[in-house]
Amino acid sequence: MELSNQPIDKPLARIAHWVDVQNLIDRGALSPAEMRLIAAVQQGSWAEIGQSCPNEKLADLSIRAPLISYFATGGCSEMQTPGTGVQIQGAWISGTLDLNFAQAVGSLALVNCYVEERPRMLQLSVASLMLKGSVLANGINAQSAEIPGDVVFEKATIHQELCLAGAHLGGQLICTRAQMLNGEGVALNAQGAEIDGDLFLRGANVEGAVRLSGARVGGQLSCKEARLRNAGGDALDMQRIVVSEGFYWQQVESVLGRVDLTSAHCADLADDAASWALCDELCLVGLTYDVLHGSADVSERLSWLRKGAVWDREFHPQPYEQLAKIMRESGHRSEATSILFDKENARRKSIRKRWIAEKRPFRWLAQLIWDLMLRSTIGFGHRPQRSFYVLVVLVAIAWLFAHFAWVKGDFAPNVAVVLLSDEWRGLAHGPDAVPNPAMIWGDAQHAGKDYETFNAVAYAVDVVVPLISLGQDAAWAPSTNRGPWGWHLWWLRWVLTACGWIITAIGAAAVTGVIRKD
Structure with missing residues (x-):
């Protein structure tokens, strides 16, 4: 049987039984890459189609998605997928990889692969998911997926949305040095996701929103060296997220768009002033943390608070109170006093702005005189x-x-x-x-x-x-x-x-x- 190295264009129908695969083999309708996949599954090994991610759809490299779906879900009694699952490297995957509501066998690994269409993995149950170094031309939908192991997008390039909203990951979500490109849309959607391990965005290049609101991260969340850009929208939305270990906001390379940490909580906050300075729009309202690993310099911290305590043109004192509490508990009592003094000064300034906006000049003048007296005489109670x-x-x-x-x-x-x-x-x-x-x-x-x-x-x-x-x-x-x-x-x-x-x-x-x- 002679197999061509010409481009493969004819789509495959859904494969339900081994006899469907056998018929394709008998008719010579499978590409060389697809034949290597079948052999690898039979041997329980990797299907090494190529070494790097292909940039052209050739028969030697092309595998149609229905064949992968068939093996990923266990095959059938005549040809059962081994417990290791499906592992492919260097393939061009055409067609729709439809695994919605599926129970996969073992892991699914598509390393250095080019995935033409958007994989459907809604409520997929799979041991682990690896797309390291792959290109996903139309994103991926793994909403509410159940994945006990790791999910790896390291060095992957994802166009359009990577959706893991509501998913449960028993291991880590690794997006280290990934390219997530969706213009002004949502690049990474992990809203409400439960990640038992770490979430790594280290070195990631994101064009679009990163939505992590309501997520639970059992390990650490690292944004070191990340580039987050979403002009006019949320670059990073972490509303109500809970990070059980550390949130690392250090050595961030660029930020364009809002960084929203409303009501977020992390056990440890590790940051640096230079990374916060990149944020033109920052919300720290409701953010809580147990330990601060970063500079205790008052001028740097006050610059951070002044930027993050005003949201929707309203002043919120909570970020000041939170930082002062941590400073006091760590022995920096003088710094805590300075923070609370600045909080009260900012709060009273916001009240005076309200009187101006409401066109009540006498209230504004009375407030100004009283504020100046309290500030100069007792430092608003913090410097008696x-x-x-x-x-x-x-x-x-x-x-x-x-x-x-x-x-x-x-x-x-x-x-x-x-x-x-x-x-x-x-x-x-x-x-x-x-x-x-x-x-x-x-x-x-x-x-x-x-x-x-x-x-x-x-x-x-x-x-x-x-x-x-x-x-x-x-x-x-x-x-x-x-x-x-x-x-x-x-x-x-x-x-x-x-x-x-x-x-x-x-x-x-x-x-x-x-x-x-x-």
Whole structure:
């Protein structure tokens, strides 16, 4: 029987029995590659049709899909497929590989094969599926498939959609260095899939959406060195995914499109700032993780949070709270405080934007004043020590004015008996009046030698800090009639006292928890 090496174009009908195959053999209707497949199945070995993926449909390389389907599902009693399954290398597979709802025997391996049409594997049950190095010209549909072993698309090129939605994989899903090309459509659909092992997208080149929403990954999920592009859509959709081990977002080469991690969870998050910086649109709302393997640098983390905490123009505080919790648990308490401070600042800014959008300028102004006060005095409750620093500044201002008012002679005793005494009136108003009677009053040679000695610092503390009384403001008061320093200090002390009360009250409220940090 002479077999041609010309292109094989005639499709095969569905094969149900060995007699159908025998008739094809008797009529010489099978290609050399198909004959080698039959021999390999009989021997329980690989059908090595070629070494590399073919780029031309020749008889020496071409196998029609119905023959593969027949052997993949076990053949029949006259010709049973061995437990290893069907294993083909370097073939051109024409026609539709229809394994919908099928129970395959052993594994199905199509390595370095060119698959013309879209394989139908809806709810297929097969031990493992390997398409390493193959080209799938029209994608593959393995929705809800049951595959106890590994599914391998390593170095494969898949045009259109690779669908594993709802599938259960007992092993790994390996898409390392795969080319998944579907323009603006869905390139990889594993929504709701259960993958007991790892999911590798390392080095993958994806044009189209990667949809992993609702999936369960029992191992790790690695996007190292991946290139994800889907302009105007989701480059990576991981909503509600659960990764039992690590999610690796490191050394990513390019991202075009949204990266959506809404309500995702992973045990370990291993990332780097450069990879996140590639994401123009990022959603971290609801993302939780138990351990963070990455930089603890606050500036890098805040840049990440600011990008991912705003979704659909709404600010969400949860990403900040999650990171602060992890930072605190790992001993980075200062970093956690900085993160929570930035969260509150961003939250209040979003509230002010809402007032502007609603055209409520007075609410916006009141909110702005209150926010600036809380930020500068107690850091929104996360930095209560700021109230002390503000009080120090106020005391310094009061000390400066008090010092110069005292030196310029603009102070007088704050006791009526002293002011009406002959001794004071002689120093302040008599023919022997002096420019600075308050300074002379306390000298040992004058009647006020036992009077409260003036101290500018103590006076400033008395004016500013309401909880402390050093007796200075009760003994001395600036005069509005002796000079400009006294006049200004007389009015300024009311402002300083009011500010002191406000700052002290806010600081105490922050320390005691009356003002909540959140």
